[in-house]
Amino acid sequence: MKDFEEYFIRNIPTIKSFHPYYNEALSYIIKNSGKHFRPKLMLSIVKEYEPLLLESSYKVAMALELFHTYSLIHDDLPAMDNASLRRGKATLHTIYNDAIAILIGDGLNTYAFELISTSAFRDDVKVELIKILSTNGGLSGMVLGQAIDLEFEKKPLSLSEVEIMHLNKTAKLIAASLLMGAVIVDLDKDTKDKLYQFGLDLGLLFQVQDDIIDATLSESEAGKPTGLDGDKNSFVNILGLNGAIEYANSLAKKIEDEFSNLDLKLQNALKEILEKYLYRHERK
């Protein structure tokens, strides 16, 4: 996805303004936006089915990543997770101030829809992409998940409630990324449904894996701070470490089954990503 990475950096928006650091803040946070996992999911599908649509898809992939970026900027605010570092870099509000971090986050949320609406696809495709992003990323999706996470930081949740929390907070946007790829290449409804469920389970697995990594690896092994979950509603705290590993293994099995029921082309598109992540919790 080297071409996408180049596109992404080349297309950081610059806004005409006399504000002293608006563009600097925008550029800083977009440049540090991480590994572009959601765009990769989407683009893998487009590349496999309709390579000629790949370049037109970059704008939508950028929308996905910037939507995710907005959520991280807001999650890191003092009023939320109060994080001063993200992937080893200072968070936006610590460099500038909370107000600009809230505003740049707001602007990127809206900008994601601007990007899709001005992309090169047919109008029916754009509308479908916007529906998927807004329903999975909004009030009954990602935002709800984060609200649950914060509200129950110090109150115990049941396993099924923690699942609901992470399905909303993380899994829906991951499933949406796959689904948006499927919409661009026009897969049938049954395939889309299967792909979406596969994405939800994959998103959930990532979260269990993160919880296991937090409990078992050192900062240098994990490549990020660990041991932070304390008495949080993590899978490890609810199920115990062995229980969480069992849970992850059975989820990984379920995902393998779902994967083997996908079209061969989809399997081909996604196998590299799956191999990389599926048993991540068993590796050191």
Add this chain to the structure above:
Amino acid sequence: MKDFEEYFIRNIPTIKSFHPYYNEALSYIIKNSGKHFRPKLMLSIVKEYEPLLLESSYKVAMALELFHTYSLIHDDLPAMDNASLRRGKATLHTIYNDAIAILIGDGLNTYAFELISTSAFRDDVKVELIKILSTNGGLSGMVLGQAIDLEFEKKPLSLSEVEIMHLNKTAKLIAASLLMGAVIVDLDKDTKDKLYQFGLDLGLLFQVQDDIIDATLSESEAGKPTGLDGDKNSFVNILGLNGAIEYANSLAKKIEDEFSNLDLKLQNALKEILEKYLYRHERK
């Protein structure tokens, strides 16, 4: 617009969730969303040209109002204007907490695009509406205006910089509301351009009027707290009171000229609103 008011209250979203006050917070802030000025601008145009499209337009009008609501929730946060009251009612973060206020704001921003994308219009109309809302309400519009306002709270701006601030912060979303009405009833490009410019000037006038009211009326006369502008970059502080009134009068004249150059049907659609607001700064 009684029918719209009923639609608006009947369609407050309820999200399935075990979060203890997510829906309560959502409902509270939507119920206190004010006078629905932006929806009225849009719906007046639809009513005049295509009354049969009026009901289908309510969903888009609601999107406009909820987008505006998101911006007010965030503006009132301690990190921004730190307001504990809005239209005499407690602000969301003072009733609950900053985190839920940020999140409900985020969710309403995204939800506006969900509403438009799931409305009953043709896909090309939906895409055009989303483009207008996202470009005027986002990084190079409303968000930029608020960022400038906060950054220059204690640093003097020139008159043209204050104009740019308010064009972005307020006027663009007002102009967008008119333009969205024009898109729904399919007016020609030249008319749309004139209408948009008229909306920008009207939005700017509102701001000058607010500054004059803040400087001259008591709380009971204005129906809201006044005398708050202090050394802010208000038109009154930059131009003096008489200068600000002169500025408002010449802007009102310009708007009257622009109005008289609009199609007669548009004049008919907007004359009531114009009469109500045009010389608001001259009344007590």
